[in-house]
Amino acid sequence: MNRTAFIPSRKSLESVTIPTAAFLVSMALFGGFCVLWGAPFWGVFASIYRAGFGSWYSLQNSLLRAAPLMLCGLCTALPARAGIITVGNEGAFVMGGLAAAAAGLSTQSAPAWFSLLAMAIAGSIAGGVWIAIAAGLQHYRGVNAVISSLLLNYIAIALMLQLVEGPMRDPASLNFPATHPILESHQLGRLFSSRVHFGLVFGIVASILAWFLLEHTVWGMKVKVVGGNARTARLVGLPLGAVILTASFFGGACAGLAGMVEVAAVHGRASHAIAAGYGYVGILVAFLSRQSPLRIMIVSLILGAVIASGGSLQRDLDLPDATIAVFEGITFLLILASETLYGRFEFFRATHNAS
Amino acid sequence: MTKSNLLSRRKFITSLTTAGAAATLLRPPLAMGAEARLVLGFLYGGPKNDLGYNQAHAEGKQSLIALPFVKAVEEANVVETVAAEESMRNMIHQDGARAIFATSYGYLDPFVLRIARENPNTQFFHCGGFYRDGIDPPNIGIYFGFIDEVEYLAGVTAGLMSRTGRMGFVAAKPIPQVLRNINSFMLGARSVNPSASMKVLFTGDWVLPVREAEAASSLADQGVEVLTGHTGSPRVIMQVAERRGIWATGYQFNQSVVAPNRFLTGAEWSWGVVYKRYAQMIHDGKSVTNGTIPRHMAGTLKDQFCRLSPFGPAVTPAMRNQVARAQEQLLNGSQAIYRGPLRDNIGKVVVPAGKTIAIEDPVLDRMNWLLEGIEGDVKGL
Numbered sequence: 205m206n207r208t209a210f211i212p213s214r215k216s217l218e219s220v221t222i223p224t225a226a227f228l229v230s231m232a233l234f235g236g237f238c239v240l241w242g243a244p245f246w247g248v249f250a251s252i253y254r255a256g257f258g259s260w261y262s263l264q265n266s267l268l269r270a271a272p273l274m275l276c277g278l279c280t281a282l283p284a285r286a287g288i289i290t291v292g293n294e295g296a297f298v299m300g301g302l303a304a305a306a307a308g309l310s311t312q313s314a315p316a317w318f319s320l321l322a323m324a325i326a327g328s329i330a331g332g333v334w335i336a337i338a339a340g341l342q343h344y345r346g347v348n349a350v351i352s353s354l355l356l357n358y359i360a361i362a363l364m365l366q367l368v369e370g371p372m373r374d375p376a377s378l379n380f381p382a383t384h385p386i387l388e389s390h391q392l393g394r395l396f397s398s399r400v401h402f403g404l405v406f407g408i409v410a411s412i413l414a415w416f417l418l419e420h421t422v423w424g425m426k427v428k429v430v431g432g433n434a435r436t437a438r439l440v441g442l443p444l445g446a447v448i449l450t451a452s453f454f455g456g457a458c459a460g461l462a463g464m465v466e467v468a469a470v471h472g473r474a475s476h477a478i479a480a481g482y483g484y485v486g487i488l489v490a491f492l493s494r495q496s497p498l499r500i501m502i503v504s505l506i507l508g509a510v511i512a513s514g515g516s517l518q519r520d521l522d523l524p525d526a527t528i529a530v531f532e533g534i535t536f537l538l539i540l541a542s543e544t545l546y547g548r549f550e551f552f553r554a555t556h557n558a559s
Numbered sequence: 560m561t562k563s564n565l566l567s568r569r570k571f572i573t574s575l576t577t578a579g580a581a582a583t584l585l586r587p588p589l590a591m592g593a594e595a596r597l598v599l600g601f602l603y604g605g606p607k608n609d610l611g612y613n614q615a616h617a618e619g620k621q622s623l624i625a626l627p628f629v630k631a632v633e634e635a636n637v638v639e640t641v642a643a644e645e646s647m648r649n650m651i652h653q654d655g656a657r658a659i660f661a662t663s664y665g666y667l668d669p670f671v672l673r674i675a676r677e678n679p680n681t682q683f684f685h686c687g688g689f690y691r692d693g694i695d696p697p698n699i700g701i702y703f704g705f706i707d708e709v710e711y712l713a714g715v716t717a718g719l720m721s722r723t724g725r726m727g728f729v730a731a732k733p734i735p736q737v738l739r740n741i742n743s744f745m746l747g748a749r750s751v752n753p754s755a756s757m758k759v760l761f762t763g764d765w766v767l768p769v770r771e772a773e774a775a776s777s778l779a780d781q782g783v784e785v786l787t788g789h790t791g792s793p794r795v796i797m798q799v800a801e802r803r804g805i806w807a808t809g810y811q812f813n814q815s816v817v818a819p820n821r822f823l824t825g826a827e828w829s830w831g832v833v834y835k836r837y838a839q840m841i842h843d844g845k846s847v848t849n850g851t852i853p854r855h856m857a858g859t860l861k862d863q864f865c866r867l868s869p870f871g872p873a874v875t876p877a878m879r880n881q882v883a884r885a886q887e888q889l890l891n892g893s894q895a896i897y898r899g900p901l902r903d904n905i906g907k908v909v910v911p912a913g914k915t916i917a918i919e920d921p922v923l924d925r926m927n928w929l930l931e932g933i934e935g936d937v938k939g940l
Contacts, residue, residue: 261653262653265649475640515634515649518635519649525607525636
């Protein structure tokens with residue numbers, strides 16, 4: 205009895221240990237890579253630490269990045285819990301930003317709270333629909349959601365460029381095509397007197413809400429059954445399509461909301477600049493946290509700090525500007541490779557042969 | 560079994576942590592020793608190794624090594640969005656930068672303006688652009704160079720090399736700065752080869768390597784003898800010239816490596832001179848805010864803001880002497896580039912007979928014409 209109670213904790217220990225180990229190994233490999241470029245091994249990590257956590261100023265940089273990463277991480281994590289792997293985060297992010305800009309620009313005369321609410325709703329719906337399309341294509345038509353959602357990213361970016369350089373373009377944006385700016389008073393505010401905007405609150409609330417929905421509601425139970433074994437789910441009469449579509453919609457809505465934050469708090473307008481890669485790093489966040497909404501918050505902060513150090517690695521150690529992309533790539537490969545390790549360690553399932 | 564495993568794992572982690580902590584303690588913090596030095600931050604809009612505009616700035620920053628009191632930090636590929644604001648802010652807050660050099664044209668408005676207002680004690684220097692007196696914050700300076708003098712000398716070299724005098728120019732946009740270079744090159748070529756002619760093709764933007772290669776190939780097909788250009792980096796134009804066996808002159812940076820046989824010379828920036836001068840002034844306590852550093856710093860060939868690239872192997876000693884004489888005349892003022900009478904390619908007199916325009920004259924910054932003998936449209940078609 206004692207031992208059976210121990211199983212879930214050992215299992216969750218496994219899903220913490222393996223990604224952590226993969227992350228540490230990729231850090232070490234990355235350090236080795238930087239040494240090849242002439243940087244000191246520990247100096248690399250000192251620089252990342254300084255840029256990400258070294259001071260309150262630096263911590264704000266990390267938090268600013270953690271906010272969209274949390275929301276984009278949920279975009280992969282929630283559908284994954286229902287058994288659908290999507291990588292359409294960037295597309296949902298961009299669609300959310302675009303829809304938010306449209307909503308913000310058409311509610312200029314309304315009060316600020318109404319305009320912000322309209323932007324958040326428009327962004328969430330646009331992102332949610334975008335991921336639901338990929339999930340629906342897999343569930344109803346058998347189109348692999350990894351591939352369709354990846355392609356939907358390109359469609360979203362192309363659509364955004366088409367609108368931003370065409371009908372939605374501010375004629376005053378000469379060198380850098382963008383939509384008209386959202387009224388300063390209608391933009392998303394900052395937390396207290398810091399540089400960190402309200403997007404962080406959105407990210408934390410969404411993560412906790414997702415955890416609550418998954419772990420403490422009937423819907424969450426259904427999602428996990430569908431994701432765990434679709435045939436069993438069908439056998440017990442669960443509405444597979446509805447569960448998959450709602451989980452995917454919620455996931456996409458999170459990324460769409462991140463796009464809204466990017467428009468309403470960071471750039472103040474939609475342009476090519478909003479496709480800055482948060483969506484893609486969000487996939488990494490989801491895999492590193494093994495699709496757990498609570499762990500997503502911590503992983504987002506760590507990866508936020510790592511991305512924030514892209515500039516300091518250049519400034520402190522004269523490393524190339526693409527160095528951080530190399531780090532993301534190494535981590536991605538190792539996380540995917542580490543998927544093969546689950547269930548291979550005696551330690552994590554030590555309870556079986558006991559009886 | 561499990562227990563011993565666990566122990567060794569724990570031991571391993573402990574030793575790793577200890578090693579990490581020891582290394583952290585032993586190594587002096589990154590910022591130490593740097594604080595005493597003058598920290599200058601540099602932002603480039605593109606890669607540091609583009610053999611063009613950005614590399615010219617990065618090389619200028621690199622030359623600051625000669626000044627022991629300076630610590631220069633840089634970030635490359637900083638796009639002209641809030642990313643530029645953040646890079647500048649990080650340089651100020653994390654590195655203690657006292658001056659920022661924003662080298663890409665689109666940084667100024669609104670990004671440099673905004674960060675300059677936010678950090679009134681930091682000085683900002685922007686490459687090119689227009690400062691609005693009384694509107695823009697006082698801690699911003701503008702620097703630029705008159706490189707058309709060097710283009711004139713590159714034109715002289717091209718004119719001496721070619722038999723038919725047919726030149727091809729691949730240009731990004733028909734803006735005054737580019738038109739100045741095109742016309743100067745033409746005047747240089749014509750000064751030694753009166754029958755010189757030119758065809759200009761515009762690509763539409765600063766970095767469009769594929770379109771630049773297409774334009775250069777098209778010009779080669781039309782029988783030009785010398786190819787040159789004004790884009791972010793004309794390296795592909797040089798490569799096309801090398802492959803097609805025609806001459807080439809470079810721009811922005813020394814591009815001889817990509818066209819070892821066909822490269823004649825080129826007009827390149829010498830930003831190191833400018834950056835060293837700024838560093839010295841800031842070190843001496845001067846500032847653009849109180850006017851002890853001039854708001855605008857624009858230099859000519861004489862000021863060494865720009866220079867001619869080393870000659871390629873095909874340029875004979877006699878030709879080198881002739882270019883050197885032309886350079887001497889520009890430097891001692893006995894020769895002006897824009898000397899009337901000059902007509903544009905639709906027959907209008909742009910510089911009347913007997914009139915010369917000095918290279919620093921702001922009227923040249925409103926140039927909207929191409930000289931007679933140049934096939935091309937200032938509307939950029």
